[in-house]
Amino acid sequence: MRPQSLAKVDYYWNVMKIDPTSYVSKSAAIGKNVEIGPYTIVHDNVEIGDNSKIGAFCEIGLQTTNAQSPKLFIGAESNIRSHSVFYAGSSFGHNLVTGHRVTVRENIEAGSDFQIGTLCDLQGSSKFGNYVKLHSSVHIGQKSTIEDFVWMFPYVVLTNDPHPPSNHLLGVTVSRFAVIATMTTVLPGLNIGEGALVGAHSLVTKNVNANTVVAGSPAKYGGTKDILLDDKSGQAAYPWRFHFHRGYPTSLIDEWVIESQQ
């Protein structure tokens, strides 16, 4: 035997794409063709762009206080997976894609094509460019600035407090095309240069120059990025944009291929 509710759900889902068990505020602006999964809660003053999907068990537009909540804007074509929590007061460009159980606090400004992996914890008050990709369980402290095309891998932490606990927060800046490998901590106020690579399980204690490799705890200079060769192709593994293109649009890939041939 099955609960009676199933038949009802099939009906609603097909017709409206908003599950009847969800709570959607009457003041939320829900775009065309948006899917909202079972049990999900959409609070006041949320705007969700056309063709987006919100999975089950999410809480979207959570307020921090009892005051009028600031707006949460989720761009079109986005996909927020189940059990995720987004606070009010942030803005995300189109094609935001998240894993499950992400936590996203207030005052975030993010560009388009932002990927936030399962269990990521964004503490808010940060800026993200376009095509930023965070793998699972990345922790971004407040006041961080992450530029276009940055990659961060599981359990990377961007810190912000030089003498915890204190009131003087200094955010980390990660420049475009930089890659931070898994289980790495970046100390407050540092800059990871454009196209730099930080190895796994590192503690970054100094600024990292553009197009260099650092690794270790504390992280030490390991050469320039073109010394790393891909085992399979025998070619330079970096800049990664010269050979890794999955998930980027044709216009960008064309540009990167031309750049690689110069």
Place this chain on the structure above:
Amino acid sequence: MRPQSLAKVDYYWNVMKIDPTSYVSKSAAIGKNVEIGPYTIVHDNVEIGDNSKIGAFCEIGLQTTNAQSPKLFIGAESNIRSHSVFYAGSSFGHNLVTGHRVTVRENIEAGSDFQIGTLCDLQGSSKFGNYVKLHSSVHIGQKSTIEDFVWMFPYVVLTNDPHPPSNHLLGVTVSRFAVIATMTTVLPGLNIGEGALVGAHSLVTKNVNANTVVAGSPAKYGGTKDILLDDKSGQAAYPWRFHFHRGYPTSLIDEWVIESQQ
């Protein structure tokens, strides 16, 4: 179109503050003015103090066996955020505040003003003093003892098994006012002394003396705490209680200010 359920919820929420989609055991003792969010489950033998809030999608008072569950006590003025799981058989003083998705196992005794960050994982059978503050994703092994005013930052792990897997667990003790920075592991049975500071991304392999700084993997002696100066003020950054007061009551702050002037 919106599901009909929304109007119903508004009504219940305003009148009773217990969402009609929640499951609340008839044997639970719910204080005055307590809010219980959508879909949350409150099991048998739970007591929740006055003016507390429980967010959506929580499971409060989960039993480990089919036996009569031991009591779970949540003090007054507490705030448990969404998707959190608390097992039966623990006790928390007033003003417990949690982030989202915390997991709290059985046999915990905690004082007042305990702060448990998003994604923290408390394995149970531990003691916490008053005003303990855990940032996100802190993992506390069984048999830990955490004294008053301790701070731990993201991905700190307190271990307990010297030769895993074994049956001889030795808990860590963290003494009052100590601070453990992000991504640090403390080996079993060690003591972090009063007011000590452990730097980020460290592995603590020996006891840490009171009011000293250690850092590294393995962690090494880095001086006494008063060698660390705050960049902005030029004053000693520690003891932190001499200058960091956010979230503490006036009576404590007054005491700390007087102490700092002696």
Place this chain on the structure above:
Amino acid sequence: MRPQSLAKVDYYWNVMKIDPTSYVSKSAAIGKNVEIGPYTIVHDNVEIGDNSKIGAFCEIGLQTTNAQSPKLFIGAESNIRSHSVFYAGSSFGHNLVTGHRVTVRENIEAGSDFQIGTLCDLQGSSKFGNYVKLHSSVHIGQKSTIEDFVWMFPYVVLTNDPHPPSNHLLGVTVSRFAVIATMTTVLPGLNIGEGALVGAHSLVTKNVNANTVVAGSPAKYGGTKDILLDDKSGQAAYPWRFHFHRGYPTSLIDEWVIESQQ
């Protein structure tokens, strides 16, 4: 006052063990005596073996595309705890036990008695033997192979990309009876030998020989496993199977005891 729904739940729960607030696809094959908790979603083409329990707020059999979903098979006597997400297209032997909020992607083949701790993140396309035990927050990259009786502790990461981001993934192999302690990262393509022990907070950059100990960042040779003595008994702490038997069947324990006496 309590919501009326509670009484209804008691009734359904006792009679059918499938909570009436859950969504269970008509095409799912649910075994005898299976419990399905409140609000849980069971998608199409899922098979759950007899006497299993699925906790609240789970999503079981999630599809990655709109195509016909491949089968998800959960063996008998399993226990999946609340807020967990399993994708379609994997198979688990009997007595699978999970903590809360595990994320399990597609294309996993796992043996029996698999234990997946709270907040573990299995990226899919991996193989697990029998009696594998993952503590909390273990992250398993794609293409990993984990043999029988392996233990991994919190925040262990098995990586797979030598030059991230790239398309040439090389999975890690962890051989039988090996133990990887907390907060350790294993670089791509490496093998952790049978019965080896990797210490806490290590970065493994080379293959680890059978029955040896390594530790550090980068991990260095620390001797053979029998040099580690248990503090309490004064006996060798490893192989752990000679003295640690909790959770294993009598037939295995008998075999291990005989082996230890030879």
